[in-house]
Amino acid sequence: MGAGGCGGFGNGDHHENPAEIIKKVPLFQQCKDDTEFINEIVRCLKPRMCLPNSFVVRKGEVGTEMFLISRGELNVVSDDDKVMFTLKDGGFFGDIALLHDMKRVASIVARTYCDMFVLTKEDFKKVMKKFPNQSKGIKEIAKERFQNIVDAERQREQQQTGDEDARGGVVETEAEEEETGDAAELAKPGGAGLANGGGEGEPNGAPQNCAPNGAEPNGTVPQGAAGSNDANQSGSCRRVLQSSEGIRWVRC
Numbered sequence: 001m002g003a004g005g006c007g008g009f010g011n012g013d014h015h016e017n018p019a020e021i022i023k024k025v026p027l028f029q030q031c032k033d034d035t036e037f038i039n040e041i042v043r044c045l046k047p048r049m050c051l052p053n054s055f056v057v058r059k060g061e062v063g064t065e066m067f068l069i070s071r072g073e074l075n076v077v078s079d080d081d082k083v084m085f086t087l088k089d090g091g092f093f094g095d096i097a098l099l100h101d102m103k104r105v106a107s108i109v110a111r112t113y114c115d116m117f118v119l120t121k122e123d124f125k126k127v128m129k130k131f132p133n134q135s136k137g138i139k140e141i142a143k144e145r146f147q148n149i150v151d152a153e154r155q156r157e158q159q160q161t162g163d164e165d166a167r168g169g170v171v172e173t174e175a176e177e178e179e180t181g182d183a184a185e186l187a188k189p190g191g192a193g194l195a196n197g198g199g200e201g202e203p204n205g206a207p208q209n210c211a212p213n214g215a216e217p218n219g220t221v222p223q224g225a226a227g228s229n230d231a232n233q234s235g236s237c238r239r240v241l242q243s244s245e246g247i248r249w250v251r252c
Contacts, residue, residue: 016068016069016070018117019038019039019042021090022041022042022068025095026145029141031138034134037131037134040131044123044124045068045117045118045119046117047116049113049114050072050074051110052111054110055107055108055110056074056109056116057104057107057108059105059107060103061104064097065098065120065121066093066097066098066118067093067094067117068091068117069088069090069092069114070115070116072115073110073111073112074087074110074111074114075108075109075111077106078106087108096149098119098121098124099121099146100142102146102149
């Protein structure tokens with residue numbers, strides 16, 4: 001028994017013809033009627049059997065093999081172990097790994113006992129060298145399929161980033177609305193924290209954290225306040241409001 005619960009073929013009633021599976025693989029579409037080429041691929045295939053619930057490939061691993069499913073079912077699973085879809089008899093996966101060094105984009109787990117055929121990158125390179133004319137077309141198809149996978153992965157990451165930004169924007173908006181509501185309440189005559197125009201608990205109606213004529217509590221005038229109508233009105237003052245954006249001055 002090999003690593004991951006995989007080994008050689010077991011006994012079974014029905015197996016898909018590997019030659020017929022190869023003809024379904026997009027990489028080999030231009031060569032599906034080339035009997036000599038297809039037979040050469042078949043001679044390179046190695047049998048492998050996997051037990052139920054065993055991992056065949058794991059997300060993030062660099063792929064070096066293509067798998068042809070002769071019999072059985074395998075689940076393609078997400079990061080949180082949810083089944084995205086199921087591969088069955090006659091299916092295949094990992095064909096791009098034969099020509100490109102890329103990480104597996106998903107984990108695949110055997111759902112049942114599975115009999116498969118495996119084509120390694122090393123063996124495939126030997127076939128490509130032996131069939132140079134077919135090799136050119138296969139490389140073009142592989143390049144296009146590889147770019148499609150890269151674009152799809154980039155789009156997925158951008159969508160995920162956009163969703164996270166949107167959730168962050170909702171939280172920020174709620175916080176800003178809460179601050180605005182607090183400021184409006186403080187600005188009302190006799191609003192929260194004010195009694196008869198004075199700060200709560202302050203004698204002679206002197207507002208807490210307020211300074212006359214637009215001055216800050218330490219006697220300095222806040223930037224932009226000098227010369228303004230609000231700051232120069234006799235007896236006017238501003239109330240300090242601490243927020244996440246710094247100090248705000250609210251007319252009181």
